[in-house]
């Protein structure tokens with residue numbers, strides 16, 4: 001694989017060429033199979049930059065091309081030995097040329113999507129700048145996903161009134177299958193990486209919560225995953241980000257989606273929180289699978305009946321008519337245990353199978369301490385203080401619930 005970046009004003013274009021051993025198909029770190037659609041993309045920053053550190057360019061490029069690279073990657077500028085070593089160690093891919101000096105920074109930015117998880121992170125890190133990734137169309141790939149209202153989400157990010165950089169990119173259209181999306185989940189931070197020197201960033205905070213970080217997330221079902229290759233501090237991505245002087249930080253990695261929802265809706269960002277990509281300026285669509293799932297969590301924390309037009313016979317509710325396991329099962333248990341009248345909702349079958357109670361799911365209301373230990377030193381205390389005051393830490397019994405998740 002050979003990659004090259006060219007800057008044109010505020011726009012940075014990435015071109016990549018596959019070597020003979022590379023492949024148009026690949027496997028993402030989360031295990032998903034992907035098919036490449038095209039070999040270029042662009043990242044448009046809020047303003048032109050004189051230059052970007054080669055390690056940051058390499059990091060951003062790697063989030064796009066990693067799934068297809070089989071043996072070696074040649075960057076267009078020399079990277080630091082640490083970045084090359086992280087790619088070789090993590091992926092078994094030879095990376096070069098090597099010769100650059102490493103970088104670092106001091107601030108922490110939030111990778112802000114506008115959903116409840118990243119809004120919770122923004123609420124915890126009150127002074128951190130936000131970097132928002134906005135999907136835009138690709139000049140060479142037809143956009144059959146025009147119902148994705150990334151423009152609405154970008155407007156909501158602006159409406160937070162926070163220090164904000166909106167980064168516009170078509171990199172999701174480098175994927176032909178399964179659909180346009182991040183080639184690796186970390187590609188959402190491509191813009192933050194390019195801006196890291198400009199913003200003096202030493203870390204980037206993501207909204208990945210306990211389910212994504214410790215309970216299997218998108219990669220494993222019902223499995224405790226301390227070694228999660230995507231999000232653990234010492235996993236291959238955590239190591240690579242750190243080598244590029246941009247540490248990967250998960251301020252809500254120790255709490256459930258119920259807790260991030262509670263933090264987000266209790267914060268000053270409440271009016272801007274939006275997890276649905278299909279809604280317009282009037283609000284979320286209310287009819288997609290994501291809206292149904294989040295409504296279950298929201299109804300649970302508000303201890304009220306489910307408010308949804310979706311019925312059990314709708315395709316978006318199909319998976320809840322089957323027996324478990326489910327992705328995000330801890331939150332289905334939490335919701336089914338708390339929402340009044342669950343037996344007359346699309347979750348009735350799931351609730352019957354799971355048999356969860358308020359008591360059996362109360363561990364999901366507190367913070368898993370090892371997640372705090374993963375947060376790098378300059379930023380840990382602020383998060384620790386917030387969790388101690390606003391959430392509370394898990395007891396030893398509750399810690400065991402996390403660490404035996406999925407075990408029989």
Ligand SMILES: [Zn+2]
Nearest residue numbers: 276285288291
């Ligand atoms: Zn929706």
